[in-house]
Amino acid sequence: MSSRAHCPCCGAAVAGPAHFEHPGVPRLLNVLAASREEAIAAPLGRLELVECASCGTVFNRAFSGVAYGPDYFVDATLSGRYRAQLDDVSDRLDERISHRRALSIVDVGAGQGSFLKHLAARLGSRLACGRGFDPAFRPASASLPENVEVTSSLLDATSARTITSPVDIVATRHVVEHLQDPVGFLASFRRHIAPPFTLLVETPNVGHTLAHGLLHDFCYEHCSMASEAGLRAALEAAGYDSIEVGTAFDGEYLLAFANATPGGEQKRGDAGANRAAFAGSLAELGDRFAREHRQHLTRTRARGTQAIWGAAGKGALFALLVDPDRDLVDFAIDIHPGKHGSYLPGTGHRVVSPDYAFAAGVRTVWVANPTYAAEITALCAASRSQVDVECVGDRTRPFPPS
Numbered sequence: 092m093s094s095r096a097h098c099p100c101c102g103a104a105v106a107g108p109a110h111f112e113h114p115g116v117p118r119l120l121n122v123l124a125a126s127r128e129e130a131i132a133a134p135l136g137r138l139e140l141v142e143c144a145s146c147g148t149v150f151n152r153a154f155s156g157v158a159y160g161p162d163y164f165v166d167a168t169l170s171g172r173y174r175a176q177l178d179d180v181s182d183r184l185d186e187r188i189s190h191r192r193a194l195s196i197v198d199v200g201a202g203q204g205s206f207l208k209h210l211a212a213r214l215g216s217r218l219a220c221g222r223g224f225d226p227a228f229r230p231a232s233a234s235l236p237e238n239v240e241v242t243s244s245l246l247d248a249t250s251a252r253t254i255t256s257p258v259d260i261v262a263t264r265h266v267v268e269h270l271q272d273p274v275g276f277l278a279s280f281r282r283h284i285a286p287p288f289t290l291l292v293e294t295p296n297v298g299h300t301l302a303h304g305l306l307h308d309f310c311y312e313h314c315s316m317a318s319e320a321g322l323r324a325a326l327e328a329a330g331y332d333s334i335e336v337g338t339a340f341d342g343e344y345l346l347a348f349a350n351a352t353p354g355g356e357q358k359r360g361d362a363g364a365n366r367a368a369f370a371g372s373l374a375e376l377g378d379r380f381a382r383e384h385r386q387h388l389t390r391t392r393a394r395g396t397q398a399i400w401g402a403a404g405k406g407a408l409f410a411l412l413v414d415p416d417r418d419l420v421d422f423a424i425d426i427h428p429g430k431h432g433s434y435l436p437g438t439g440h441r442v443v444s445p446d447y448a449f450a451a452g453v454r455t456v457w458v459a460n461p462t463y464a465a466e467i468t469a470l471c472a473a474s475r476s477q478v479d480v481e482c483v484g485d486r487t488r489p490f491p492p493s
């Protein structure tokens with residue numbers, strides 16, 4: 092089965108023209124560039140997004156893979172809003188596993204181990220052992236508790252041999268959207284780790300993206316953006332049962348739990364019965380997103396210095412879609428000190444600290460991810476500067492919903 096002609100989640104055949112195309116966006120948005128020249132020269136990839144008519148999943152059929160290395164940099168843990176999300180996921184996991192003791196967990200795509208570290212603090216002595224796997228793990232800059240260990244590799248047949256005791260939970264957060272074959276990936280856990288175990292999957296929710304008009308969620312790295320029905324279909328196809336798919340982070344993420352039981356088989360469910368409510372809106376969004384935001388940013392530019400708040404994937408892709416020549420936005424703001432002085436890949440907007448931006452008299456900030464709007468509005472208010480906070484996204488369906 093060709094992954095390009097079929098939905099990666101539900102397997103339905105997908106034909107016809109793409110619903111949104113872009114000739115070249117940076118292949119990696121979470122790699123910091125040390126100079127503007129380097130940022131502008133970032134390797135590009137083609138977006139050819141199609142929306143599955145059966146389950147509503149959106150995927151890039153022109154995706155040809157990206158190489159993740161130790162320079163891949165994602166760390167949202169300095170945000171209180173994000174830490175509250177980690178608390179929520181930890182507590183919902185706790186509920187699902189019925190408060191069992193001495194848990195052993197494997198995190199696939201563990202990054203720097205921040206989720207395992209968070210779980211260790213949240214669950215205390217109930218977490219016996221946490222094992223993470225991530226090829227981009229940088230041991231030198233990680234500080235992990237004694238019962239947590241991260242290996243710099245994928246979870247595969249070889250690395251799985253280092254897991255010597257039974258595993259209660261397998262977690263994979265923000266990984267499946269990076270894969271052309273999420274079903275094969277999810278099914279592989281059942282080969283590498285002996286069931287029974289509980290699976291936790293967290294991934295962006297394409298229903299939220301489309302409902303709030305956030306076209307800049309569709310970065311090159313996110314080649315498979317699942318809908319609720321799509322994620323359910325993928326878990327069924329990968330042989331899991333007792334599947335529960337809900338949302339988290341004000342609807343921005345899907346959070347799924349499922350059970351792997353001995354003898355579970357790969358099968359294809361009927362995703363059509365759960366067709367996503369927003370399916371069919373990508374083409375319309377793609378048609379107007381850049382034009383409408385350019386109009387808004389031209390208007391707010393008249394007030395004075397203007398910035399994008401958020402120098403991760405969403406901020407960088409928003410800049411590329413709306414301000415590719417840097418004529419409307421002066422710089423990007425991020426709270427992470429590790430990003431200050433770097434440049435957004437693709438456009439070369441400089442990344443500065445909130446303090447720098449306030450001192451420079453920033454007058455309007457455009458929040459790249461509206462989920463952080465309340466936190467950013469509070470930071471702006473505390474600065475005592477006169478700053479207007481605007482949110483990227485659909486102004487007819489403002490976010491968060493009241």
Ligand SMILES: [Zn+2]
Nearest residue numbers: 098101143146
């Ligand atoms: Zn589908």
